Amino acid sequence: MPDVEIAIGERKFFVTCREGEEHFLISAARMLDAEAQPIQAQLGRLPEARMLLMAGLMLADRTASLEDELRQAQARIAELESETVPGPAPMALAVAAGEDWETLAEQAEALAARIEELVA
Numbered sequence: 001m002p003d004v005e006i007a008i009g010e011r012k013f014f015v016t017c018r019e020g021e022e023h024f025l026i027s028a029a030r031m032l033d034a035e036a037q038p039i040q041a042q043l044g045r046l047p048e049a050r051m052l053l054m055a056g057l058m059l060a061d062r063t064a065s066l067e068d069e070l071r072q073a074q075a076r077i078a079e080l081e082s083e084t085v086p087g088p089a090p091m092a093l094a095v096a097a098g099e100d101w102e103t104l105a106e107q108a109e110a111l112a113a114r115i116e117e118l119v120a
Contacts, residue, residue: 009033
């Protein structure tokens with residue numbers, strides 16, 4: 001298992017991860033560091049545990065907000081999908097065009113026969 005060096009709030013850490021997951025760990029560390037940097041700039045040097053806790057809480061807050069937005073978007077999508085616009089039924093279309101099902105069936109059979117002639 002590889003050890004990856006990450007930096008969070010100007011502090012270096014070595015973290016072990018599974019082979020091939022290094023890029024996920026580095027990406028997560030960058031996100032945590034992006035939260036830690038402003039905290040550290042505002043409050044000065046904090047104990048490691050407090051800095052990590054505050055940065056983690058900031059990320060959790062952002063994640064919760066995004067999850068709320070996602071739920072709202074999914075609810076809106078479901079609402080829009082349930083609002084089906086009723087259209088004419090296929091039979092109504094056939095009748096409106098002056099055809100009935102029997103005529104359509106005859107045309108389909110004639111078309112199938114023509115295709116068989118061309119293929120043969």
